[in-house]
Amino acid sequence: MEQKEYCYKYPHPAVTTDCVIFGFDGQRLKVLLIRRGIDPYKGLWALPGGFLTPDETAEQGAARELKEETGFEASYLEQLRAYTAPGRDPRERVITIAFIALVKIADVCGGDDAAEARWFATDEIPQLAFDHDLILRDALTRLREKIHFHPIGHDLLPEQFTMKELQTLYESILNVNFDRRNFAKKMIHIGILSPIEEPKSRPQLYEFNLKTYSELKNRGFRLEF
Amino acid sequence: MEQKEYCYKYPHPAVTTDCVIFGFDGQRLKVLLIRRGIDPYKGLWALPGGFLTPDETAEQGAARELKEETGFEASYLEQLRAYTAPGRDPRERVITIAFIALVKIADVCGGDDAAEARWFATDEIPQLAFDHDLILRDALTRLREKIHFHPIGHDLLPEQFTMKELQTLYESILNVNFDRRNFAKKMIHIGILSPIEEPKSRPQLYEFNLKTYSELKNRGFRLEF
């Protein structure tokens, strides 16, 4: 392969995207990491990511890398922020644009690339490559903020779910315990949940009512806990 | 000046920082813009910003550009997000990392560079260069969120201020009207304001009590309106 060169009058940093991918297994909040197969930091776990191509936005690049490296389609993808410390990559100057992705773990997990990928509970994160531990901590902070005005459950749970599952999700993200009855009351009162009619299953199933949600969002609502 | 060249194996975008600089003149929330002296978009108003140098973080670059182009020191500087649409700069691929800066308008405004700079009310923004109108709108949205858990007044008002000034600030940012008495009650109740003892001035002056604030922040507080 020919060694093409791209030249500029002033120094340009390389730009990558990295994804903090959150999933929920029914018990705990998890983060998807891949093991690096090449130096630097070979063998360490890292956030999935890669270089931005010239014709895509950072959002498109993040979605592409996510799909390529893990096989997941993000049901939600949001930019976190850019990380620009000059020495954060030992090879050359690389700035990364970090993203938060929410995926439904139940979705097919056919990782295309052969890269080794694994879910880690957020309190059992191993040592990470680059400044990815910093990025991950920032992502968790952002997620905990986000939960107050975004129906995160819709992106992390299956279409239909029980109230208990939803509560466990909230509890595992916020590291708290809620009163079972008050939690259900509050959720139903807000109006973004619709009970499933079918009377066959005993634990009542719910689904998100996105129409009500978008109305609420436009009025700027917030969920207090 | 010699034409140095910086070459890479893969294409690298140029990286700039841009600042949305908010100030408060006692009546309305303002944004500081500069008029572009060169193409592209020559003559249009734009957010102050410039290219990132190889040895500085985006935060440092934003602070430097802010100082160089407007003479202001930001009392608060926070990354908003990166803007990466491939066509956003007609010259070459340029991604920008946008920042929100809060400054005290009363501070010396000795603009170092001769660039024409002006404060604009947030509802009287002229046509802007590049995608700066999008950035500005995002910054306003973020600021309106931010106001709920950051004492924005501390970065936008003088050291000492009246309750009315603080209320006007909040009202101009959120585009609402508060009951004068309930607003004061709530602010004092929170505990981040300290009344100034000196009995000479009639309208009671206050200052921010940053110690109480940082305690509150650690406990994760939020101000509802």
Add this chain to the structure above:
DNA sequence: TCAAAAGTGTTCTCCCTACACCCATGG
């Protein structure tokens, strides 16, 4: 003297919280 701004307190309502009982299912 009058108008405009600032200081102060009370009531009502609603939401959040704490908490207990019943029913259904499955072992």
Add this chain to the structure above:
DNA sequence: CCATGGGTGTAGGGAGAACACTTTTGA
């Protein structure tokens, strides 16, 4: 039969919202 989990209702407390009167200052 019993244990577990899910469904439902109520009483109390606290914070926010609505609201009026008095005082001072400056024109």
